[in-house]
Amino acid sequence: MKAVLMNVRGKVQGVAFRYSTREKALNLNLVGWVRNRKNGSVEIYVQGAEENVDQMEKWAQTGPPAAKVENVITMPKPYEERMQGFIVRPTC
Numbered sequence: 001m002k003a004v005l006m007n008v009r010g011k012v013q014g015v016a017f018r019y020s021t022r023e024k025a026l027n028l029n030l031v032g033w034v035r036n037r038k039n040g041s042v043e044i045y046v047q048g049a050e051e052n053v054d055q056m057e058k059w060a061q062t063g064p065p066a067a068k069v070e071n072v073i074t075m076p077k078p079y080e081e082r083m084q085g086f087i088v089r090p091t092c
Contacts, residue, residue, distance in 0.1 A: 003046070005075045015063070015067045029048055038091060047083060
């Protein structure tokens with residue numbers, strides 16, 4: 001199992017990035033969350049099977065059609081056994 005935190009920068013707010021991320025994560029059987037940051041980036045935490053997390057990391061490089069991703073910074077995180085579902089969190 002694998003867990004990562006991604007910070008996605010570029011034109012990523014106002015383009016349905018969070019909701020597209022949630023849909024993609026659920027399709028990949030991943031759990032976690034996504035939220036906008038006040039600095040204009042989007043933050044994604046996902047965990048699950050390594051190959052599925054890898055697919056999500058690859059997807060985040062482009063995101064939904066209206067997005068223009070400039071870069072993605074990915075950091076490994078500890079796997080959390082109790083986490084369930086995938087939620088859209090409020091902006092922070």
